[in-house]
Amino acid sequence: MDRRRFLQATSLTGGALLLPHPGASPARATPGGGLPPVDHPLHLTPIADPDAIPRFVNELPRPSRINLPNGGNRTLVMSPTWQDVLGGGPGPRTPVWGFGQAGGLGGTSVTWPGPTIVARKHRPVRIHWANALPFEHLLPVDTTIHWAYSHTHHTIADHGVPTVVHLHGGHTGPDDDGHPEAWYTLGGATGPRFTGTRFRYDNDQEAAALWYHDHTMGLTRLNVYAGLAGFYLLRDDRELALIEQHRLPGGPYELELMIQDRTFHPDGRLAYPDIPDTSSEWPGGPSIRHEFFGQVITVNGKAWPYLEVEPRQYRLRLLNGSNSRFYRLSVDGRWPFPVTQIGADNGFLHRPHRLDGPLVISPGERVDLVVDFRDHRGAVLELTNDAPTPFPKGAPVAPPADKVLQFRVDRPYDRRVPEPRLPEALRGAPYRVAGTPARTRRLLLLDGRDEFGRPKPRLGTVEHGALGWDDPITENPRVRTVEVWEVFNTTYETHPVHLHLAHFQVLGRAPFTATRDPETGALSDIRVGPAQPPDAGELCPKDTVMAPPGRVTRIKVCFDKRGVYVWHCHILEHEEHEMMRNYEVV
Structure with missing residues (x-):
């Protein structure tokens, strides 16, 4: 796609928000009293003393809401802004990136977090995610890792900051999922899986709190840190009835x-x-x-x-x-x-x-x-x-x-609002993924080092050991089949494992011992101890599960949409440094 066609595809209407021109610099902190600095070995420049930042002197902000009970189309723009993050009276404001709604009287200011989208089950929503990010990043960019511009001649100074939005927890087709290689820029550069900037969300799942956030290859940790995230609340008839009947607060x-x-x-x-x-x-x-x-x-x-x-x-x-x-x-x-x-x-x-x-x-x-x-x-x-x-x-x-x-607890009690009475049951039966598993896969979390000696956690399989992003896909479930994934964690810490597309049932965890190949990391002679049931708070549809060290975590998953998706650790620094893999529903 050439630059003119791309800019036409991402143009905004209504004049509620303005795009920065190519070459625009990122926002700078406005003058103020400042904060006392402290030295820190991980920073080239001084950082603010966190103890000098006032606590509990600023009221909790409530994100604005975009209510879409009947579905529809919206444009949300990603753009720089300034925000009073630290508070406590006159002082520095913080340059951040955020989301804002574009279009006439319905336009909203750009904020971090972005506006909360409130949608309804079976009422599709189409969102145009317009990239108006500048031609310089707010934060230091490491170009030695695999990132959006690897193996290209693109630069942020020439083409702008790449981004793509993932609806985390959304039951979404591959073209609308926000794959890390579907990124695009204001300057017209696009990733190898780019399919457009307008995403469709069918909302064909039960009520839940989802969230949208940047998912760009090699920049997710920085773009989310800069502010590119927001809530997406999906309603259904059951939840709305519980609220209307005063069984849940609303x-x-x-x-x-x-x-x-x-x-x-x-x-x-x-x-x-x-x-x-x-x-x-x-x-x-x-x-x-x-x-x-x-x-x-x-x-x-x-x-x-x-x-x-x-x-x-x-x-x-x-x-x-x-x-x-x-x-x-x-x-x-x-x-x-x-x-x-x-x-x-x-x-x-x-x-x-x-x-x-x-x-x-x-x-x-x-x-x-x-x-x-x-x-x-x-x-x-x-x-x-x-x-x-x-x-x-x-x-x-x-x-x-x-x-x-x-x-x-100091606000006057409003007696006009009935006090909710929680129901004994919130769903008809405990959540289960129905069906007999077609197969069981044994997956692997392991530590490693990159060519510079930096820690580089990896994903892989028990049989193959560590695998990288560019290695062939090993997880290729057939559409409309059920599988059990067993995730063996050989690292020293807990990893939150996230699957795109799929909602799964947590089956439980068990300790294990094994012999590890010193070259590949593959496991053999595996001995699994007594199974432990899932925690009470996990007995519902999940998309992210904690995989503790020295444990095998078992989940049951149904894959019902064809296409290429990713699974990864949701520690963003791990995800960005090779702890992410493609899988394909065939």
């Missing part, structure tokens, strides 16, 4: 919470590790990190906000949108108020599950909670995090990243 008492960690420069700009590990083989320049853990926790694009609530029940739609950080959430290790999980990634649990301990949520996962503040009028409660980095046996979480959100 309206202003349903809130989406996107939890992400960030680091900042003293002038308010986003900071990301930009020097490599010391290595004699390293040629110099920006380098991907093995993992990234920011010390500033943001919720809906605001650092450590507070949320004022009534002494009543609220429905909280939680998303871990962080690059690498797991969260183990509680109020200082316990729940002083009732917290009930009613669903996860792709739908409801069979029955509500009352939490009796901290809630663990990995990158990419969503959790649907009902939180009851009725007995805590006037209380101030802090949501805390004590998940080690990396999870589960890494370093203890360092303050101030142990704080997430403050609840203030």
Whole structure:
């Protein structure tokens, strides 16, 4: 596609938003008081002292909503903007990238997170994802890894920043899935799997909290970190009936919470590790990190906000949108108020599950909670995090990243709104993937090193060992068949494994021992211990599952759309550095 045709395909109407011209520079932080710097060995330039950033002085932002109960067409543009992320009075504003709705009076400003799209089951939505990103990245780009412009003559300065949007959790055809090689730019460059910028979502699945985010080959970690993510709430008749019958909180008492960690420069700009590990083989320049853990926790694009609530029940739609950080959430290790999980990634649990301990949520996962503040009028409660980095046996979480959100139960109780009564059952029966498995595949998670000596986690199979992105496809299920995938984790940490297209049933986990080939990583002499059932919060349709170290995690999957998709670790730094593979439904 030539530049003129591409720009015509991605043109916006209505004048609500303007595209940057080629050569435009990214936004810079506006002048302000600034923050005290601290030295950090992973940054070429100083970073802001996270302890100097005020906590719980800014109200939680609520993303705007695009309500599409009858389906329809929309244009969302990806563009630079400035945002008050740090708050606390006059000070630096942060340049970020976000999404905004384009078109006349319906246009909305560009924000991080993007507007929440609210859709309805069986009412298709078509979204034109317009790339208006600049010709310079906000963050350091590592060109030594496999990324969008590898093996091309393209540059960001000449062609712009590539992007493609994936609807995470969506039951979507391959041309609309946001494959990492379907990227495109404002300057007219496109990836080898590019099929267009207008994606169709059939919404032929049950009610769930999905999310949309950038999925560009080799840039996902940076583009998501810059702000390219948002919620997509899918409704169905069952969920709407539960809300209308006052069995679930709705309206202003349903809130989406996107939890992400960030680091900042003293002038308010986003900071990301930009020097490599010391290595004699390293040629110099920006380098991907093995993992990234920011010390500033943001919720809906605001650092450590507070949320004022009534002494009543609220429905909280939680998303871990962080690059690498797991969260183990509680109020200082316990729940002083009732917290009930009613669903996860792709739908409801069979029955509500009352939490009796901290809630663990990995990158990419969503959790649907009902939180009851009725007995805590006037209380101030802090949501805390004590998940080690990396999870589960890494370093203890360092303050101030142990704080997430403050609840203030100080709003007057609105007696005109009936108090919900949770149903005994949320679905007719426990979720099951029906059908006899056509085969069982044995997949592999393993550690490795790249040519520069950097950590490079890999995917593969038990029989072949480690496999790369360009190796032949080994997972080729037949359409409308069911398979069991057994994921053997030989690494030292938990990996959140995500499949595009498919929703699966978690069958359980078991410890294992094996002999590993020192060259390929292939396993032999495998001995599997007693099986452990899935956690109570996993008994629903899932698209992302935690695969703990030294365990085989078993899932049951039905593949019902032909095409090429990907499966990968949802730690974005792992995904970007070869922990992602194609699979094809044939």
